[in-house]
Amino acid sequence: MPVVGMVGGGQLARMTQQAAIALGVRLRVLAGAPDESAALVCADVRLGSHESLEDLLAFAEGCDVVTWDHEHVPGGHIRALEEAGVVCHPGSAALLHAQDKLVMRERLSALGAPCPAFAPVHGKDDVTAFAENHGWPVVLKATRGGYDGKGVWIVGSADEAAALLAEVLPSGTALMAEERVDFRRELSALVARSPHGQGAAYPVVETVQKDGICVEVVAPAEGLDPETGARAQELALRLAEELGVVGLLAVELFETAGGVVVNELAMRPHNSGHWTMDGSRTSQFEQHLRAVLDLPLGDTSVSAPWTVMGNLLGGEDPDLYPRYEHVMAHDPGAKIHFYGKGVRPGRKIGHVNVTGDDLPRMRARAAHAVDYLRDPGSVYPEERKN
Numbered sequence: 001m002p003v004v005g006m007v008g009g010g011q012l013a014r015m016t017q018q019a020a021i022a023l024g025v026r027l028r029v030l031a032g033a034p035d036e037s038a039a040l041v042c043a044d045v046r047l048g049s050h051e052s053l054e055d056l057l058a059f060a061e062g063c064d065v066v067t068w069d070h071e072h073v074p075g076g077h078i079r080a081l082e083e084a085g086v087v088c089h090p091g092s093a094a095l096l097h098a099q100d101k102l103v104m105r106e107r108l109s110a111l112g113a114p115c116p117a118f119a120p121v122h123g124k125d126d127v128t129a130f131a132e133n134h135g136w137p138v139v140l141k142a143t144r145g146g147y148d149g150k151g152v153w154i155v156g157s158a159d160e161a162a163a164l165l166a167e168v169l170p171s172g173t174a175l176m177a178e179e180r181v182d183f184r185r186e187l188s189a190l191v192a193r194s195p196h197g198q199g200a201a202y203p204v205v206e207t208v209q210k211d212g213i214c215v216e217v218v219a220p221a222e223g224l225d226p227e228t229g230a231r232a233q234e235l236a237l238r239l240a241e242e243l244g245v246v247g248l249l250a251v252e253l254f255e256t257a258g259g260v261v262v263n264e265l266a267m268r269p270h271n272s273g274h275w276t277m278d279g280s281r282t283s284q285f286e287q288h289l290r291a292v293l294d295l296p297l298g299d300t301s302v303s304a305p306w307t308v309m310g311n312l313l314g315g316e317d318p319d320l321y322p323r324y325e326h327v328m329a330h331d332p333g334a335k336i337h338f339y340g341k342g343v344r345p346g347r348k349i350g351h352v353n354v355t356g357d358d359l360p361r362m363r364a365r366a367a368h369a370v371d372y373l374r375d376p377g378s379v380y381p382e383e384r385k386n
Contacts, residue, residue, distance in 0.1 A: 008069025009036030011339035019285035089246035183254035188272035189236035279307025304355035310366035312350040315374035318343035
């Protein structure tokens with residue numbers, strides 16, 4: 001059976017291991033430390049740095065394909081792996097569009113994909129010139145390295161822009177400006193593509209963000225016009241083909257009065273796809289493995305009318321187990337997925353999936369589970385007093 005190497009030892013690799021077991025595929029993980037999320041559960045763990053070409057080359061030896069738990073592997077290292085004969089999915093040319101937001105915007109605009117107006121930023125004058133054409137506030141983004149709201153700032157005036165640039169630019173961070181999109185809600189279109197060009201699309205979902213972090217996913221997106229959903233799926237499949245993506249592609253979208261607008265891209269299993277573990281015939285983790293191995297792609301139909309995913313963020317109290325027991329007893333149908341990570345406030349430590357046919361009730365169930373696991377006092381105030 002083939003060996004898939006996944007660079008990165010986070011929760012995405014951990015959940016990919018679960019899918020690999022069922023498929024009979026051997027997953028090898030490159031982790032930075034033995035206590036990382038995936039390293040705690042994978043049998044084949046190699047310790048090393050994703051920033052070390054030597055470590056990457058040693059890790060890839062004996063792998064049939066190498067893929068990624070995150071987008072932070074230097075592009076030059078991926079090209080070196082490819083030149084050494086290592087099969088990398090997605091490859092360096094495709095992954096660049098998930099690593100560099102300015103490159104992504106330029107390529108997507110050239111392809112005619114709906115995008116917000118944008119421009120590179122080298123100083124205050126660039127921001128003010130952009131605002132003259134597109135108005136305040138202006139969204140400033142680090143072109144590389146940002147995630148979960150990090151590396152994104154909204155400035156409402158030239159003075160705010162100048163203060164931010166004085167803080168950020170000396171660090172060497174490259175920036176770009178984008179117009180602030182007037183959107184109704186955020187959506188995500190998750191698709192998969194195999195080396196021989198087979199594609200598969202999951203239902204378009206709604207993602208709910210708080211402080212730049214996804215806290216809830218509703219699958220499929222409630223009330224989404226079927227034509228809009230189909231266009232979003234078609235767009236994601238077209239981008240996967242045009243960019244040469246092999247594996248999963250998550251296209252994060254803004255739903256506006258005029259249609260959908262592309263916000264971000266991710267080329268790996270994605271937070272907006274965690275619902276598929278319990279709500280789809282094929283989880284995103286299994287699908288990613290099928291795609292990078294060029295196996296026939298799995299059925300993406302839903303296994304229930306609705307699935308709600310609630311992200312579990314750490315609170316002040318790290319003692320989860322007693323609260324875990326309560327949630328299991330309170331709602332036996334809730335599926336709780338922990339990542340094996342230490343608890344600290346705001347850190348993603350797991351998620352909860354709830355499936356069924358009563359969407360308001362399901363959203364309440366998912367919210368109760370994540371709120372109680374994080375802080376019982378937020379659900380039952382009397383417990384905080386105790």
